[in-house]
Amino acid sequence: MYKAGLHILCEIHSTAQDKTSEVKKWHTFMQKNIQKYDLVQVGESLHQFDGGGYTAVHCLTESHIAIHTWPEYNLVTFDVFLCNYLKDNHILVERIAAEIVTFFSGEIIQQHNIKR
Amino acid sequence: MYKAGLHILCEIHSTAQDKTSEVKKWHTFMQKNIQKYDLVQVGESLHQFDGGGYTAVHCLTESHIAIHTWPEYNLVTFDVFLCNYLKDNHILVERIAAEIVTFFSGEIIQQHNIKR
Numbered sequence: 739m740y741k742a743g744l745h746i747l748c749e750i751h752s753t754a755q756d757k758t759s760e761v762k763k764w765h766t767f768m769q770k771n772i773q774k775y776d777l778v779q780v781g782e783s784l785h786q787f788d789g790g791g792y793t794a795v796h797c798l799t800e801s802h803i804a805i806h807t808w809p810e811y812n813l814v815t816f817d818v819f820l821c822n823y824l825k826d827n828h829i830l831v832e833r834i835a836a837e838i839v840t841f842f843s844g845e846i847i848q849q850h851n852i853k854r
Numbered sequence: 855m856y857k858a859g860l861h862i863l864c865e866i867h868s869t870a871q872d873k874t875s876e877v878k879k880w881h882t883f884m885q886k887n888i889q890k891y892d893l894v895q896v897g898e899s900l901h902q903f904d905g906g907g908y909t910a911v912h913c914l915t916e917s918h919i920a921i922h923t924w925p926e927y928n929l930v931t932f933d934v935f936l937c938n939y940l941k942d943n944h945i946l947v948e949r950i951a952a953e954i955v956t957f958f959s960g961e962i963i964q965q966h967n968i969k970r
Contacts, residue, residue: 739927740924740927740929745863747861747863747968747970749970780899780901780909781900781901781909781911782899783897783899783911783913784897785896785897785913793896793897793917794913795899795911795913795920797899797901797909797910797911798909799903801909801922801931802909802911802920804911804918804920806917806918808856811855811856813856815970821922848970850966850968850970852863852966854865854931854964
């Protein structure tokens with residue numbers, strides 16, 4: 739039987755312009771987290787916009803993590819979705835979301851936790 | 855000022871095993887849609903699981919489309935998120951979500967529409 743996973747969608751305010759502008763910093767941070775939390779990445783796509791923010795998606799065996807940054811608005815939107823195929827990942831989703839907020843020294847504007 | 859976009863998260867039941875199992879069919883379908891709706895893809899990541907479903911993410915200048923299939927459960931979870939940076943994409947998000955449901959001959963189990 740399929741066990742629904744947790745998907746956190748979050749919008750944060752961040753004035754950490756270096757982190758909202760440079761996809762390389764995000765990449766280093768996320769690779770460390772993927773290793774730290776024993777996640778398995780099966781693909782990724784990163785795109786740095788000219789003179790703006792970036793978009794990055796990490797495909798995991800457990801689902802995906804996605805981020806879009808808008809340094810011009812001090813805004814970040816991100817998603818952490820881990821299914822519960824092999825184990826219950828609810829707490830892990832919350833931990834990774836918290837790590838991302840801390841990375842950006844962010845203030846949460848809006849957050850949705852969806853079981854799916 | 856940032857204009858919030860629409861993010862549709864949807865879970866569907868689908869017995870179209872060829873479409874839930876073969877990432878190539880999804881890829882062809884999604885590339886046609888990206889062209890049809892004048893979206894701009896800036897990256898993608900597709901992964902076919904051994905003996906199972908697939909995960910695919912398409913990064914767009916307008917945000918992203920993500921999908922995870924579970925043929926063993928006749929289940930598909932997908933996300934369509936388009937921001938409103940250059941124009942209002944709300945109707946387009948709904949159209950693409952509907953196209954995906956039709957592609958899989960799917961029945962909607964759960965859907966969330968989130969403005970973010």
